[in-house]
Amino acid sequence: MKIHVKNGHLIDPANGIDAPRDLFIAAGRIAGIGAVPEGFSANRIIDASGLVVCPGLIDLSARLREPGFEYRATLESEMAAAVAGGVTSLACPPDTDPPLDEPGLVEMLKHRARHPNFAHVYPVGALTLGLAGERLTEMAELHEAGCVAFGQANTPVVDTQVLMRALQYAATFDFPVWLQAQDPYLGKGGVAHDGEVATRLGLPGIPVSAETIALATLMHLARDTGVRIHITRISGAAALEMIVAARAGGIKVSCDVSINHLHLSETDIGYFNPHAHLVPPLRAARDRDALRRGLAEGSINAVCSDHAPVDDDAKQVPFAEAEPGATGLELLLPLTLKWAVEMKLPLGRALARITCDAAGILGIEAGTLSVGATADVCIFDPRGSIKVSRETLKSQGKNTPFLGLEVPGRVRYTLLDGHMVFENGRP
Amino acid sequence: MRNPQLNKNGELQHLLTIDGLPxxxxxxxxxxxxxxxxxxxxxxxxxxxxxxxxxxxxxxxxxxxxxxxxxxxxxxxxxxxxxxxxxxxxxxxxxxxxxxxxxxxxxxxxxxxxxxxxxxxxxxxxxxxxxxxxxxxxxxxxxxxxxxHPTQGLLDMYTIRHYKKDFTKLTVAIVGDVLHSRVARSQINALTTLGVPEVRVIGPKTLLPADVEKLGVRVFHDMRAGLKDVDVVMMLRLQNERMQGALLPSSEEFFKYYGLTPDKLERARPDAIVMHPGPMNRGVEIDSAVADGPHAVILPQVxxxxxxxxxxxxxxxxx
Structure with a gap:
C-alpha cells in the first residue's frame, strides 16, 4: 500500500518541521517528505488540506484492563479508542489482575495485542511480585518478554529497603523504573487534596507532603543506585520544583503529568463529582498552573492520558467509595491542544510532548516522521472539535471529568505501520 | 453550576448542606x-x-x-x-x-x-x-x-436566635474536633451566611482541617484566648475512636486543654450560652458543672x- 498524504501541514517536532509538506508512505514506512520519491505511485491519495499531519501519538499510561478486568474494558474496545484518538503507541501499567509480574502474562498481552488495527503496546512490568512491595520480579526475563520499564502503577513500595534493592537490581541492567511519588501513610484513607475543597466537603485529605516525601526518598535512592527513574503523574508544584532541583544535581530523572492534572484542580470536584476522584488527587489551582508551565518549559517531559476505564457501577457510589480513574485515550490530543492554545504555545512544541519526547522516555524508535521510520501517523483537523459524551467515546469507560465539554482537535485519519486504521472523513 | 438543592425557581428542593444556601x-x-x-x-x-x-x-x-x-x-x-x-x-x-x-x-x-x-x-x-x-x-x-448536618446547623441557629436575637453582633466559638465534624461545617456555613462577624474555631492542630480559615473562621489553639468575650460556645462531640489513632494522646489531656470547664467559661461573656449537639461525653469535652449549669441551652436545642x-x-x- 502506497499512500500520498497531500496538501497537509506537516509537524514533526523531532525533525523541527512545521510547514506545508506532502508525506509519502510505502511498505509501512515513511518513504518521503515534500518531493515525490522516485518511482512512487500512490494507491491512495489523502487530501489533508487544512489538516495537520504529525507522528502517531504516544501515550505513556493507558490501562487496557486485560487481563482481569474485562468487564471494564477489553483490548478491542480500548484499541478502538486509541486509534480514534490518534494514539499509535502506548505504555500500559502493570496493575492488571494478575499484575504483569510474570513473563508469560506479558507474552500473552503482547500476543493478544498483535493485531494490524491495534496500537503498539509497550508493557510496563511489575517491579515487585504482585505489586506487593516484598519480592523482586524477574526483571530481565520480563524485559525479554517485552517490558520496556518497571513500575508499581498506583501501589507504592512501603518497605524502603525493598525499594532500594529493586532500584539497584533495575540499575544493574539499566532498566528504567517508573514510579509514582506517593507516601503510603500520609495519604492513608485520603481521597482528595488536603486543602480548602476537601475541608469544605468533609473529604479525607491527602497532603502535599505525601508526594514530596515519597519523591525525596526516590530522588535519594536514584542518586545512590544510579537507576534511570521516571516519575509518573506528578500532581503538585512542590514536586516539580524538587525534580528540577534533582536534575540540576545530576540525577537522571524524567517525569510526566496527566491530561486531567493539566486542566483541573480540586475545585472541579464540585458537588462530589466521582469522575474527579483521581490518583494522585487533583490539587490546588496554583499546582495545576505550575504543571502547565512546567510542561511548556520542558521540566515535565511528557503528558499522558492516564487512561483508566472504570465501569459505571464503580462510579455510582459516594465520592470516597468511587473507584479512582478517568478514561482518556481519546482526550490526549484534544486536551494537549487545549493546553497549547491556552498557553499560546506553537503547535509543534505541544505535539512534541505526546510524540518524540514521550518516545524518548519509552526508549522506542517512534514519534517521528523521519524517512525510513515506521509510518505511524495522525492526521487531525486543528480547527475541528469533539464533544465529549458517552455516545462519542469509543472506550468502554465513559468516566471522565470532561464529559459534556467541547474540546479542540478532531482526528481524521490514523495510520499504523502504513495502514489506515481509523478514518473519520466527515468534518 | 446550579446549587443542586434548589429548584429552578430558587426554592428548596432538597436540604443537603447549608453551604451556598441563601x-x-x-x-x-x-x-x-x-x-x-x-x-x-x-x-x-x-x-x-x-x-x-x-x-x-x-x-x-x-x-x-x-x-x-x-x-x-x-x-x-x-x-x-x-x-x-x-x-x-x-x-x-x-x-x-x-x-x-x-x-x-x-x-x-x-x-x-x-x-x-x-x-x-x-x-x-x-x-x-x-x-x-x-x-x-x-x-x-x-x-x-x-x-x-444541615438540620443540626439550622436548629443551632434557631437556638442562637432565640437567646441572642441579632446575629450581626455576635462572637461565636466552635470548640473541639472540627476535622471530623459535619456539625461544625454546617454551623460555620450557617453562622457566616447569617452575618456573624466573628466565628472562631478552637482545637489542637490534629483536629482542625487544612485551610480551615478559608471557611471564614479565626483559628485558636489556646482555648482560653479563643473563648475571650464570646457570646456563644458551641462544643463538639469527641468520638471515642479518636483516641485510638495518633490524633490525641488521651482524653484526660484533651479535657484539660480543650474541655469546657466553669473556669474556662469565665473567659466568655457573662451571658454566654453553651451549646452541644449531643450526645455529650461528660468529662471529655464538657464538664458536668457546665453541661448542667445556667449557661447551657443543650436541652432547648433538642x-x-x-x-x-x-x-x-x-x-x-x-x-
Missing part, C-alpha cells in the same frame, strides 16, 4: 419553625401538613437521637414514617445504595431522610432521583460523613430541633 432560605426555615414550637404544648400535637405523605428514614449509619427527632417531626406533621436501618439489612446483602433508593422510590416515597458515613452520599441520591425523573421525592441530609425539622419538611413537601 440567607433568605435559612431565615425562612427559622421563621417557619417558630410557631411549630407551640405544637408540642398542645394536647393534640399534630398538624396536617404532611398528611398522606411517606417519609423514609434511610439510616446507613446508626443513630438513635437524630432518627427519633426526624420521626417525631414527621409524625407531628401527620406523615407516615418508615424507619430503615440499612447498615444491618440490604447493603450487607450486596445491594447498592442507588438500588435501595430505586426500590424505595417505587414504594411511592415522598421524602428520604438520609444518614450515611460517606460525605456526599445524599448528593448522589438527590442527583439520581432527579435523573430518574423522581423530582417529587425530597432528600434531607441527616448527616453525611464529615461533610454536613426541643427546637424538632420544630426546625418540622419546618424543613413542611417547606419541602408541605400540602
Amino acid at each position: 440567607r433568605e432560605i435559612i431565615t425562612a426555615v427559622l421563621d417557619t419553625a417558630a410557631p411549630f414550637t407551640e405544637v408540642a404544648e398542645r394536647e393534640v400535637k399534630k398538624l396536617p401538613l404532611l398528611r398522606g405523605k411517606s417519609v423514609f428514614n434511610l439510616f446507613f449509619e446508626s443513630s438513635t437521637r437524630t432518627r427519633t427527632t426526624f420521626e417525631i417531626a414527621a409524625k407531628r406533621l401527620s406523615a407516615d414514617v418508615i424507619n430503615l436501618n440499612i447498615s444491618t439489612s440490604s447493603t450487607s446483602k450486596g445491594e447498592t445504595l442507588l438500588d435501595t433508593v430505586d426500590n424505595l422510590s417505587a414504594m411511592q416515597a415522598d421524602m428520604f431522610v438520609v444518614r450515611h458515613a460517606s460525605s456526599g452520599a445524599p448528593f448522589l441520591i438527590s442527583q439520581h432521583l432527579d435523573a430518574m425523573r423522581q423530582e417529587h421525592i425530597h432528600v434531607i441530609n441527616a448527616g453525611d460523613g464529615r461533610h454536613a 426541643t427546637f430541633g424538632i420544630a426546625v425539622r418540622m419546618a424543613v419538611m413542611a417547606m419541602l413537601a408541605g400540602n
Whole structure:
C-alpha cells in the first residue's frame, strides 16, 4: 500500500518541521517528505488540506484492563479508542489482575495485542511480585518478554529497603523504573487534596507532603543506585520544583503529568463529582498552573492520558467509595491542544510532548516522521472539535471529568505501520 | 453550576448542606419553625401538613437521637414514617445504595431522610432521583460523613436566635474536633451566611482541617484566648475512636486543654450560652458543672430541633 498524504501541514517536532509538506508512505514506512520519491505511485491519495499531519501519538499510561478486568474494558474496545484518538503507541501499567509480574502474562498481552488495527503496546512490568512491595520480579526475563520499564502503577513500595534493592537490581541492567511519588501513610484513607475543597466537603485529605516525601526518598535512592527513574503523574508544584532541583544535581530523572492534572484542580470536584476522584488527587489551582508551565518549559517531559476505564457501577457510589480513574485515550490530543492554545504555545512544541519526547522516555524508535521510520501517523483537523459524551467515546469507560465539554482537535485519519486504521472523513 | 438543592425557581428542593444556601432560605426555615414550637404544648400535637405523605428514614449509619427527632417531626406533621436501618439489612446483602433508593422510590416515597458515613452520599441520591425523573421525592441530609448536618446547623441557629436575637453582633466559638465534624461545617456555613462577624474555631492542630480559615473562621489553639468575650460556645462531640489513632494522646489531656470547664467559661461573656449537639461525653469535652449549669441551652436545642425539622419538611413537601 502506497499512500500520498497531500496538501497537509506537516509537524514533526523531532525533525523541527512545521510547514506545508506532502508525506509519502510505502511498505509501512515513511518513504518521503515534500518531493515525490522516485518511482512512487500512490494507491491512495489523502487530501489533508487544512489538516495537520504529525507522528502517531504516544501515550505513556493507558490501562487496557486485560487481563482481569474485562468487564471494564477489553483490548478491542480500548484499541478502538486509541486509534480514534490518534494514539499509535502506548505504555500500559502493570496493575492488571494478575499484575504483569510474570513473563508469560506479558507474552500473552503482547500476543493478544498483535493485531494490524491495534496500537503498539509497550508493557510496563511489575517491579515487585504482585505489586506487593516484598519480592523482586524477574526483571530481565520480563524485559525479554517485552517490558520496556518497571513500575508499581498506583501501589507504592512501603518497605524502603525493598525499594532500594529493586532500584539497584533495575540499575544493574539499566532498566528504567517508573514510579509514582506517593507516601503510603500520609495519604492513608485520603481521597482528595488536603486543602480548602476537601475541608469544605468533609473529604479525607491527602497532603502535599505525601508526594514530596515519597519523591525525596526516590530522588535519594536514584542518586545512590544510579537507576534511570521516571516519575509518573506528578500532581503538585512542590514536586516539580524538587525534580528540577534533582536534575540540576545530576540525577537522571524524567517525569510526566496527566491530561486531567493539566486542566483541573480540586475545585472541579464540585458537588462530589466521582469522575474527579483521581490518583494522585487533583490539587490546588496554583499546582495545576505550575504543571502547565512546567510542561511548556520542558521540566515535565511528557503528558499522558492516564487512561483508566472504570465501569459505571464503580462510579455510582459516594465520592470516597468511587473507584479512582478517568478514561482518556481519546482526550490526549484534544486536551494537549487545549493546553497549547491556552498557553499560546506553537503547535509543534505541544505535539512534541505526546510524540518524540514521550518516545524518548519509552526508549522506542517512534514519534517521528523521519524517512525510513515506521509510518505511524495522525492526521487531525486543528480547527475541528469533539464533544465529549458517552455516545462519542469509543472506550468502554465513559468516566471522565470532561464529559459534556467541547474540546479542540478532531482526528481524521490514523495510520499504523502504513495502514489506515481509523478514518473519520466527515468534518 | 446550579446549587443542586434548589429548584429552578430558587426554592428548596432538597436540604443537603447549608453551604451556598441563601440567607433568605435559612431565615425562612427559622421563621417557619417558630410557631411549630407551640405544637408540642398542645394536647393534640399534630398538624396536617404532611398528611398522606411517606417519609423514609434511610439510616446507613446508626443513630438513635437524630432518627427519633426526624420521626417525631414527621409524625407531628401527620406523615407516615418508615424507619430503615440499612447498615444491618440490604447493603450487607450486596445491594447498592442507588438500588435501595430505586426500590424505595417505587414504594411511592415522598421524602428520604438520609444518614450515611460517606460525605456526599445524599448528593448522589438527590442527583439520581432527579435523573430518574423522581423530582417529587425530597432528600434531607441527616448527616453525611464529615461533610454536613444541615438540620443540626439550622436548629443551632434557631437556638442562637432565640437567646441572642441579632446575629450581626455576635462572637461565636466552635470548640473541639472540627476535622471530623459535619456539625461544625454546617454551623460555620450557617453562622457566616447569617452575618456573624466573628466565628472562631478552637482545637489542637490534629483536629482542625487544612485551610480551615478559608471557611471564614479565626483559628485558636489556646482555648482560653479563643473563648475571650464570646457570646456563644458551641462544643463538639469527641468520638471515642479518636483516641485510638495518633490524633490525641488521651482524653484526660484533651479535657484539660480543650474541655469546657466553669473556669474556662469565665473567659466568655457573662451571658454566654453553651451549646452541644449531643450526645455529650461528660468529662471529655464538657464538664458536668457546665453541661448542667445556667449557661447551657443543650436541652432547648433538642426541643427546637424538632420544630426546625418540622419546618424543613413542611417547606419541602408541605400540602
